[in-house]
Amino acid sequence: xxxxxGEIKPGKVEIQGWIExxxxxxxxxxxxxxxxxxxxxxxxxxxxxxxxxxxxxxxxLESTVKITGTAVANDxxxxxxxxxxxxxxxxxxxxxxxxIGPESAIDQRLDYRWLDLRSPEKxxxxxxxxxxxxxxxxxxxxxxxxxxxxPTLIGAxxxxxxxxxxxxxxxxxxxxxxxxxxxxxxxMAAGFERVFINTPVFRAEKSHTKQHATEFxxxxxxxxxxxxxxxxxxxxxxxxxxxxxxxxxxxxxxxxELLGVDIVVPxxxxxxxxxxxxxxxxxxxxxxxxxxxxxxxxxxxxxLCKYMEETNGHQFFxxxxxxxxxxxxxxxAKEDEPEYSKSYDLYFKDVELTSGAQREHRPDVLKKQxxxxxxxxxxxxxxxxxxxxxxxPHGGFGLGLDRFLMLLLNLPSLKEAMYLFRGPDxxxx
Amino acid sequence: xxxxxGEIKPGKVEIQGWIExxxxxxxxxxxxxxxxxxxxxxxxxxxxxxxxxxxxxxxxLESTVKITGTAVANDxxxxxxxxxxxxxxxxxxxxxxxxIGPESAIDQRLDYRWLDLRSPEKxxxxxxxxxxxxxxxxxxxxxxxxxxxxPTLIGAxxxxxxxxxxxxxxxxxxxxxxxxxxxxxxxMAAGFERVFINTPVFRAEKSHTKQHATEFxxxxxxxxxxxxxxxxxxxxxxxxxxxxxxxxxxxxxxxxELLGVDIVVPxxxxxxxxxxxxxxxxxxxxxxxxxxxxxxxxxxxxxLCKYMEETNGHQFFxxxxxxxxxxxxxxxAKEDEPEYSKSYDLYFKDVELTSGAQREHRPDVLKKQxxxxxxxxxxxxxxxxxxxxxxxPHGGFGLGLDRFLMLLLNLPSLKEAMYLFRGPDxxxx
Numbered sequence: 001x002x003x004x005x006g007e008i009k010p011g012k013v014e015i016q017g018w019i020e021x022x023x024x025x026x027x028x029x030x031x032x033x034x035x036x037x038x039x040x041x042x043x044x045x046x047x048x049x050x051x052x053x054x055x056x057x058x059x060x061l062e063s064t065v066k067i068t069g070t071a072v073a074n075d076x077x078x079x080x081x082x083x084x085x086x087x088x089x090x091x092x093x094x095x096x097x098x099x100i101g102p103e104s105a106i107d108q109r110l111d112y113r114w115l116d117l118r119s120p121e122k123x124x125x126x127x128x129x130x131x132x133x134x135x136x137x138x139x140x141x142x143x144x145x146x147x148x149x150x151p152t153l154i155g156a157x158x159x160x161x162x163x164x165x166x167x168x169x170x171x172x173x174x175x176x177x178x179x180x181x182x183x184x185x186x187x188m189a190a191g192f193e194r195v196f197i198n199t200p201v202f203r204a205e206k207s208h209t210k211q212h213a214t215e216f217x218x219x220x221x222x223x224x225x226x227x228x229x230x231x232x233x234x235x236x237x238x239x240x241x242x243x244x245x246x247x248x249x250x251x252x253x254x255x256x257e258l259l260g261v262d263i264v265v266p267x268x269x270x271x272x273x274x275x276x277x278x279x280x281x282x283x284x285x286x287x288x289x290x291x292x293x294x295x296x297x298x299x300x301x302x303x304l305c306k307y308m309e310e311t312n313g314h315q316f317f318x319x320x321x322x323x324x325x326x327x328x329x330x331x332x333a334k335e336d337e338p339e340y341s342k343s344y345d346l347y348f349k350d351v352e353l354t355s356g357a358q359r360e361h362r363p364d365v366l367k368k369q370x371x372x373x374x375x376x377x378x379x380x381x382x383x384x385x386x387x388x389x390x391x392x393p394h395g396g397f398g399l400g401l402d403r404f405l406m407l408l409l410n411l412p413s414l415k416e417a418m419y420l421f422r423g424p425d426x427x428x429x
Numbered sequence: 430x431x432x433x434x435g436e437i438k439p440g441k442v443e444i445q446g447w448i449e450x451x452x453x454x455x456x457x458x459x460x461x462x463x464x465x466x467x468x469x470x471x472x473x474x475x476x477x478x479x480x481x482x483x484x485x486x487x488x489x490l491e492s493t494v495k496i497t498g499t500a501v502a503n504d505x506x507x508x509x510x511x512x513x514x515x516x517x518x519x520x521x522x523x524x525x526x527x528x529i530g531p532e533s534a535i536d537q538r539l540d541y542r543w544l545d546l547r548s549p550e551k552x553x554x555x556x557x558x559x560x561x562x563x564x565x566x567x568x569x570x571x572x573x574x575x576x577x578x579x580p581t582l583i584g585a586x587x588x589x590x591x592x593x594x595x596x597x598x599x600x601x602x603x604x605x606x607x608x609x610x611x612x613x614x615x616x617m618a619a620g621f622e623r624v625f626i627n628t629p630v631f632r633a634e635k636s637h638t639k640q641h642a643t644e645f646x647x648x649x650x651x652x653x654x655x656x657x658x659x660x661x662x663x664x665x666x667x668x669x670x671x672x673x674x675x676x677x678x679x680x681x682x683x684x685x686e687l688l689g690v691d692i693v694v695p696x697x698x699x700x701x702x703x704x705x706x707x708x709x710x711x712x713x714x715x716x717x718x719x720x721x722x723x724x725x726x727x728x729x730x731x732x733l734c735k736y737m738e739e740t741n742g743h744q745f746f747x748x749x750x751x752x753x754x755x756x757x758x759x760x761x762a763k764e765d766e767p768e769y770s771k772s773y774d775l776y777f778k779d780v781e782l783t784s785g786a787q788r789e790h791r792p793d794v795l796k797k798q799x800x801x802x803x804x805x806x807x808x809x810x811x812x813x814x815x816x817x818x819x820x821x822p823h824g825g826f827g828l829g830l831d832r833f834l835m836l837l838l839n840l841p842s843l844k845e846a847m848y849l850f851r852g853p854d855x856x857x858x
Contacts, residue, residue, distance in 0.1 A: 002654045004573075016654045018620060018819055036622045064821040066654075093790055095819035114815050117619035123575065126621070130576040137563055144433075146552065147559040148848045149646040149830070152581065152629050153594075155856030165582075166597045167605070169643075170635065174856050176596070183849065186858065190546035191447060192555070193465045199629065200581050206599065214598075217578040225431045225445040225495075361522055382858040386543050390447055390524035392493040401578070419577045420612065427584030427603050429615065429811040 006037030062095035135246035150183035156379035176202040184222035210413040222396030295326040320344040356397030435466030491524035564675035579612035585808035605631040613651035651825030724755040749773040785826030
């Protein structure tokens, strides 16, 4: 039985790990072995164990090793006041020299991602994602949501057709989903009431910003019986606060120590403004010109984020009721003011994290909204049909898990937040 | 605030749901409203609420409705001894007549999957999957596994190249993964020690059996520091027993009531035989001819499954140490008998649920094994490179979540176990 290095107690022990350091002295060898849980020193007295000394004198750093021996307390050893006196040692895998180092450029590091990731700091990023993701799912399950696995292969390109990857599907064409939007709404027509989906989504965009990838991990929810976007916003803020709280509880200290980041659990409710209030802030407080009915530019977003964080001391805020013309065709318009919609965006730090809305569930109104956007309704026949046999009012949101992780841990780019980044120029390893 | 129908208490209430039944009598209307949590009767006295009676006299079954009113006890009402006397009623979505019914053929039902799924029995299938899937993840997290999201888009077709979907990727080609095998092994080289992955996987096979789909939901794990396949089998049986136990605890009664299925939580350990023992059983006990070193036919598998369940009274069993020639190139051969491998299959009821193994982590041996299978090593350069800078001994398994669900609930086909089935002839809805 292999013991985790972080859990070694004095006595007989078998450990496995990587050779992080090796000092080969005249009479002694001092080897530091690392696994994900910690590091320990192995001390070889050459005269007593010549066959083990022989093994370590011919190995390389970052090789993997299996060692049996006795763990003993030794106050002179800095690493946990403990050392292992080995009985046997076996090199299980021998490392060649590394082609990259921590100082290599990001794209070189991505070429050798399996080496780039080999540190407790990098592993921690994905340990955080594990807790974050699982907590998001658990919140949903605790609140009556059903998880569905929606297909990524579709017969017709959804949501208008731009920026979609085409797949050779036997003797015809298929496409990769840009979002599970249609299929989560389908679940509302099926009476599932509340669903969440965690699936890869795809964008055939030749973008090279720090926030774009061609494939990323989406987290979507949809819920029935909503009265407005406010019902969705309430679920979203609770879900995020819960998930961030779980990260803070389970890994907050380690994140602080290894990544130098303070995880801040957001207070509820998140600050909220309407888009009209955002226009006023931009014009009156920040002296930035914007017309009613316009979408924000990146610069306007950044200025607004800065203002909101300074004013509220909160890393999140909602902007609601965007102009209908800048939102997707499936967004419900406000009853009393149809040029504005029952929609929202959620900002986190200085970036838009997610979009949500109440959807248009009346098939006749929906069809008109699609036509008004100049989109062909023919490939959407099934989608419109979803709503013809009864479908309750509903709404939801979608967010990019990788982007959320990047923002939470202040990572410089999506490339650092994804296990394996995919971009227009990157399909390997 | 909308109250779930299953949680109505006497007093003022707002409910939303589907019109399941409507009896329009001379002086009264009796409407049964259904949501996912239950059903309730709404009683309209026409003389007292003519405007509500007018609404219900012009609506259709399966339309959705929002009702406010007062819930009162009434011993004459069969449905929970409770009825709602409405104050207001609003049809939120009007249903056209259904194009399918429960008696329709499966492919017709799939054409209108959003209607096919509209019953508490169908929703329950996915409620079971939700608990099953989350419990599998939770077991992993509780045992030190990190979740990773591996890409589905790859630059070169993995594992030999047959049956792979091709994607138009800007000015080049990409492919869809058949399994995250390479990427979970990469995590071992990165020092992640234990990972799990829940991702769609793809098979470009023109199969039409009840067990095949072109896209399905994979659940994979990989773990470092294993000594043989036995270490992997131990994790797998514990994981499955835990997950099935969670389903039994949380939904066992409902599954029994609505689907007529007894969920059996398997005892530990699962029965185990080697492939050589399986050959003996087939030849000596079942009088079925098979040669040493051969793979099982479907008929041989079925006979073996029947024998094992009858002999052991257990729905699961492992077969280990398959001939190396019938296993993938990345499987480690037995040290003392290289024509057999450190591999296993797990059978559930009468079907192979999963394959697992210890992997070959030595790059020189791995390269030889790839060549021995007649596979081109060139597209696998990155994969072989994973193991060149130190990689601990490791192993893992993969299973199809949809297949697991199908077997657990005795569903007649994968089409019933998937939210939206994808096959050679089906890409819609």
